[in-house]
Amino acid sequence: MWAVFLGAPGCGKGTQAQKVSERCGIPKISTGDILRQKVRAGSDLGNRAKGYMERGELVPDEIMLGLLLDRLNTGDTDRGFVLDGFPRTLPQAKGLDSLLAEQGNSLDVVIYFKVNPQLLTKRLSARRTCSKCGAVYNLITNPPSDERVCDLCGGELLIRDDDREETVKGRLKVFEKETAPLTDFYESKGILFPINGDGGVERVCRRIEEVLKGKWPREKGYRLKGQS
């Protein structure tokens, strides 16, 4: 299954992409995570992307399409993927279609997370991310035992630089202007599935599973956990 999780910053697409990836045995590809790794590593691409990310702006399309091509060429996406944070512009969406077509594939489903805007800023200000393993917590809805330490690996929990209030406001504006219009593009292809992203993580997960159970092509041999 080739799936895109689309939605505003903080809507929960990374959290849910991780769950679906584990349940379905296909990789989660988060372009935000890949960029942050490259920034940490001080690579050339990371240095080019850093300023855009700090300002809450989009990294230019040609950089992002190159990054996605490299990721798809690593060879673990033969059975599909869950894309988290890509595409974010029309050129990226069209580029993704072309890359998939070259591999004889196409997108099956785009899950669009609809969340009350006030919830988004609340969620982001309470997010903590492990500097070592990348695990994501929320001080309100999914708190770690110790606010500063990852329960899973003992790594230090940090606030993402772009989760500061002013940057979040900018990211939300960029989403509305550049990314939200992609819903029309995918709706016209008949693969857009809006879901209510309010409510707890497990409730949202069940809503996504309902969509995937309907769309998931069993004849391709994939199973969600619990599906016979």
Ligand code: AP5
């Ligand atoms: P990226 O990392 O993709 O950030 P984003 O899209 O802004 O999304 P977030 O990671 O902030 O939110 P999320 O929806 O994944 O929410 P999460 O599950 O973590 O991109 C960062 C930057 O990189 C961009 O600004 C840009 O500069 C650049 N970039 C990346 N991709 C790009 C591209 N394709 N083109 C150009 N530039 C690109 O949840 C948030 C919090 O809420 C967590 O604490 C979580 O625990 C909690 N939570 C989740 N679900 C629930 C729930 N149902 N109930 C309660 N709490 C919940």
